[in-house]
Amino acid sequence: MAMRDAQARVTRLRDYRAPDFLIDRTELHFDLRPGETLVRATLALRANPGHPVRARELRLHGEGLQLRELALDGRALAPAEYSYSDGELVIPDVPAVFELSSTVAIHPEANTSLEGLYQSRGLYCTQCEAEGFRKITFYLDRPDVLSEFTTTIEADQGAFPVLLSNGNPVAEGAAPGGRHWVTWHDPFQKPAYLFALVAGDLACMEDSFTTASGRNVALRIYVEPKDLDKLDHAMYSLKQAMAWDERRFGLEYDLDIFMIVAVDDFNMGAMENKGLNIFNTSCVLAHPETTTDLGFQRVEAVVAHEYFHNWSGNRVTCRDWFQLSLKEGFTVFRDSEFSADMGSRTIKRVEDVNLLRTAQFAEDAGPTAHPVQPDAYQEISNFYTVTIYEKGAEVVRMIHTLLGPDAFRRGCDLYFERHDGAAVTIEDFVAAMAEASGRDFSQFMGWYRQAGTPRVAVRGHYDAGAQTYRLDFTQSCPPTPECADKAPFQIPIRLGLVGRNGDLPLHVSGLAEGATDIVFELTESTQSLVFERVGEAPIPSLLRGFSAPVKLAFDYDRDELVQLLRRDSDGFNRWEAGNRLAVGILQELIADDLAGRPLALDARLVEAYRELLTDPALDPALVAHILTLPGEAYLSELAEIIEVEAIHRARQFARRELAQRLRPEFEALYTGNRSAESYRANAEQIARRSLHNLALAYLLQLEVPELIDRAWQQFDQADNMTDTNAALVSLLNNPAPQAQDHAREALGRYYARWQSESLVVNQWFQMQAWCVLPGGLERVRALLAHPAFDLRNPNKVRSVIGAFSAGNPVNFHRADGAGYAFLVEQVLTLDAMNPQIAARLLTPLTRWRKYPQARAGAMRAALEQVLVVPELSKDSFEIASKALR
Numbered sequence: 065m066a067m068r069d070a071q072a073r074v075t076r077l078r079d080y081r082a083p084d085f086l087i088d089r090t091e092l093h094f095d096l097r098p099g100e101t102l103v104r105a106t107l108a109l110r111a112n113p114g115h116p117v118r119a120r121e122l123r124l125h126g127e128g129l130q131l132r133e134l135a136l137d138g139r140a141l142a143p144a145e146y147s148y149s150d151g152e153l154v155i156p157d158v159p160a161v162f163e164l165s166s167t168v169a170i171h172p173e174a175n176t177s178l179e180g181l182y183q184s185r186g187l188y189c190t191q192c193e194a195e196g197f198r199k200i201t202f203y204l205d206r207p208d209v210l211s212e213f214t215t216t217i218e219a220d221q222g223a224f225p226v227l228l229s230n231g232n233p234v235a236e237g238a239a240p241g242g243r244h245w246v247t248w249h250d251p252f253q254k255p256a257y258l259f260a261l262v263a264g265d266l267a268c269m270e271d272s273f274t275t276a277s278g279r280n281v282a283l284r285i286y287v288e289p290k291d292l293d294k295l296d297h298a299m300y301s302l303k304q305a306m307a308w309d310e311r312r313f314g315l316e317y318d319l320d321i322f323m324i325v326a327v328d329d330f331n332m333g334a335m336e337n338k339g340l341n342i343f344n345t346s347c348v349l350a351h352p353e354t355t356t357d358l359g360f361q362r363v364e365a366v367v368a369h370e371y372f373h374n375w376s377g378n379r380v381t382c383r384d385w386f387q388l389s390l391k392e393g394f395t396v397f398r399d400s401e402f403s404a405d406m407g408s409r410t411i412k413r414v415e416d417v418n419l420l421r422t423a424q425f426a427e428d429a430g431p432t433a434h435p436v437q438p439d440a441y442q443e444i445s446n447f448y449t450v451t452i453y454e455k456g457a458e459v460v461r462m463i464h465t466l467l468g469p470d471a472f473r474r475g476c477d478l479y480f481e482r483h484d485g486a487a488v489t490i491e492d493f494v495a496a497m498a499e500a501s502g503r504d505f506s507q508f509m510g511w512y513r514q515a516g517t518p519r520v521a522v523r524g525h526y527d528a529g530a531q532t533y534r535l536d537f538t539q540s541c542p543p544t545p546e547c548a549d550k551a552p553f554q555i556p557i558r559l560g561l562v563g564r565n566g567d568l569p570l571h572v573s574g575l576a577e578g579a580t581d582i583v584f585e586l587t588e589s590t591q592s593l594v595f596e597r598v599g600e601a602p603i604p605s606l607l608r609g610f611s612a613p614v615k616l617a618f619d620y621d622r623d624e625l626v627q628l629l630r631r632d633s634d635g636f637n638r639w640e641a642g643n644r645l646a647v648g649i650l651q652e653l654i655a656d657d658l659a660g661r662p663l664a665l666d667a668r669l670v671e672a673y674r675e676l677l678t679d680p681a682l683d684p685a686l687v688a689h690i691l692t693l694p695g696e697a698y699l700s701e702l703a704e705i706i707e708v709e710a711i712h713r714a715r716q717f718a719r720r721e722l723a724q725r726l727r728p729e730f731e732a733l734y735t736g737n738r739s740a741e742s743y744r745a746n747a748e749q750i751a752r753r754s755l756h757n758l759a760l761a762y763l764l765q766l767e768v769p770e771l772i773d774r775a776w777q778q779f780d781q782a783d784n785m786t787d788t789n790a791a792l793v794s795l796l797n798n799p800a801p802q803a804q805d806h807a808r809e810a811l812g813r814y815y816a817r818w819q820s821e822s823l824v825v826n827q828w829f830q831m832q833a834w835c836v837l838p839g840g841l842e843r844v845r846a847l848l849a850h851p852a853f854d855l856r857n858p859n860k861v862r863s864v865i866g867a868f869s870a871g872n873p874v875n876f877h878r879a880d881g882a883g884y885a886f887l888v889e890q891v892l893t894l895d896a897m898n899p900q901i902a903a904r905l906l907t908p909l910t911r912w913r914k915y916p917q918a919r920a921g922a923m924r925a926a927l928e929q930v931l932v933v934p935e936l937s938k939d940s941f942e943i944a945s946k947a948l949r
């Protein structure tokens with residue numbers, strides 16, 4: 065079982081030790097040639113002066129490298145003077161200060177893991193975070209070793225006219241045999257995970273930005289020539305992000321040039337390499353004809369996110385990978401604030417909370433739950449999770465809420481000033497916040513160190529005689545794998561009281577007169593808050609703006625929720641009231657379905673929706689969100705035991721009932737929100753389209769010929785991808801033969817028109833993989849055989865296999881277990897090529913404990929089948945073994 069021991073090797077936070085050696089300067093020379101790339105690295109090393117005893121043994125990371133030459137201070141080392149095995153190059157005795165040079169051969173064209181240097185559609189590119197640089201050359205591949213990089217790339221001039229790396233270009237020239245070279249120098253010290261190289265035949269959109277201090281920065285986005293017309297939105301978003309970071313955080317860009325390159329084969333969304341961001345095409349290309357509103361918003365958010373990393377991640381980086389949320393949580397907070405400022409704050413919050421409550425809460429309740437600052441991992445790639453990113457952002461948001469914007473900004477200023485150019489920890493970040501605000505964060509650190517979603521139960525007591533209203537709070541947190549017994553969290557709960565005519569003024573000691581909003585800090589297991597001079601029995605509006613990532617329980621009756629939905633001054637909580645109302649009603653329907661009782665929809669939901677549909681004064685984007693019933697994933701997360709069919713049937717029933725009873729209102733909404741203006745991805749148009757297409761989705765719950773024809777007309781006439789896809793999805797999921805005929809015709813036309821646009825083909829795949837009608841698995845198998853499908857391309861894998869297994873529960877969890885067998889088969893094929901993507905696909909199976917016995921058994925058996933494979937990657941091994949423990 066030697067293999068298994070190797071797989072189970074665990075890295076622990078408490079074992080952290082500063083590096084024995086530092087690398088002051090790194091000089092790289094890449095000779096890109098078909099069949100073999102030679103990498104020559106010259107490293108200026110010295111023993112870390114921080115250690116009292118100087119280290120003599122040098123250990124460098126290196127994976128899959130063919131060593132050609134190795135020299136120390138210019139002298140070639142004999143094979144007896146070093147050893148290279150098991151991912152490490154060891155030189156037992158080195159001086160205190162020395163230069164090490166190595167030449168290795170690597171094979172980018174055969175690299176299917178998409179880590180290190182690889183090829184995507186003939187283009188050379190890199191992905192080094194977290195541990196990809198060791199697949200390029202021997203190095204101290206850890207984020208706390210920062211070095212100044214000079215990189216020379218040499219390649220064939222005809223095939224690879226564009227040669228890019230980090231920093232500024234400093235020299236270039238021609239080489240014999242039709243080749244050329246370019247040298248780049250990055251003046252900012254950085255860890256190896258931020259290294260990047262790109263070589264290819266690329267077109268470029270160029271623009272510029274003048275920073276607040278008056279420096280001119282060249283902006284360049286590189287793509288395949290055919291995509292040059294899809295860059296306006298990314299460039300616009302980039303300039304907005306640069307200006308916003310100056311305004312909001314006082315942070316300016318630092319190099320003379322900022323580059324983005326779009327790559328089709330990419331494991332993640334995008335990567336913030338210093339000065340040379342590499343993007344998944346799906347996060348940079350946008351055009352009305354080929355991109356949905358959601359796609360436009362994603363481009364804006366991801367461009368901003370990666371740009372913001374230039375400070376939160378690059379200038380100040382992570383000491384080790386346990387600190388991943390230091391850069392990711394903080395940067396997600398920054399990009400979500402940016403999006404909130406660019407569009408609607410309330411809507412952005414609703415979207416973020418939806419993601420958190422479905423994906424992150426489910427992760428926090430499952431076998432792979434981990435704290436925002438984990439204390440151990442087997443494979444760091446498995447920790448690029450919703451917990452590190454989204455919950456990490458929520459934790460930063462709570463600091464912002466506790467401190468207020470001014471003290472928070474002072475904390476950020478102090479953090480960047482104090483740690484510029486350094487690799488630091490989450491504790492350093494919080495210490496800066498504590499120092500700038502004078503607050504004590506010792507209890508707050510529980511948010512970083514304890515996994516699990518806290519539960520807060522609240523009860524209200526109104527005393528009409530004394531005119532007081534008391535809220536009693538109780539907090540608890542279920543056990544998670546790393547810790548059974550949790551200390552109480554410090555939970556900021558923003559709240560108000562709603563009366564007959566809206567918000568009531570709050571009278572609590574210490575609060576300014578006239579305030580209608582308070583941030584209550586829950587720090588004990590139980591705690592109370594008393595309001596004075598409360599003239600009427602109020603309805604509490606709790607956790608406004610979702611001020612903490614907790615599950616809050618309050619025993620609202622449905623009429624109270626309707627009141628909050630009408631009157632709460634907090635937009636988020638209005639949505640939340642509608643959401644709670646719908647959840648309660650759906651849960652009742654699920655229980656009725658399981659008990660074999662006839663289903664009946666509570667008329668209060670219909671009436672509440674009718675009111676929203678006919679009130680022209682309301683924010684259309686918010687209405688669209690309120691009218692969207694909670695998804696099956698969220699209902700599953702809330703369920704004790706996930707009854708897949710009952711959840712699906714109950715939700716479908718509610719949608720159909722709403723469509724039937726509100727048909728005239730939905731028809732009016734549909735017509736009233738059609739627009740003749742030319743497409744723009746602005747908040748106002750997006751809101752209108754979302755209402756328009758929401759109405760269509762409801763109406764197509766009915767098998768009514770003229771409504772089906774309307775969807776077909778929309779498909780036929782749409783001038784933008786949002787309306788096209790909405791029509792196609794409505795047809796695909798409507799079982800009427802007329803709808804299915806239209807859907808077949810639409811799928812054919814869609815593919816014929818867009819087959820050369822890879823990103824559009826991904827959407828075409830995804831919509832079919834999501835189709836809830838029976839026969840999903842057979843349809844997905846057919847898609848895998850489609851010529852446009854490619855298992856080596858992560859976007860294709862996500863659009864078919866990922867979309868099916870994570871987004872089509874009623875077909876994936878079919879009773880005979882065929883969905884699980886299918887997923888195992890795909891994961892095992894993929895595991896040998898691209899372990900990161902394979903391991904990620906396992907997520908739906910890891911939730912097996914929440915399913916009824918027969919399904920749970922089949923899911924468990926599927927995971928066991930993965931685990932017995934002898935050559936399994938450590939990525940998949942970690943996920944499968946944790947899921948089964």
Ligand SMILES: [Zn+2]
Nearest residue numbers: 369373392395
């Ligand atoms: Zn990031």
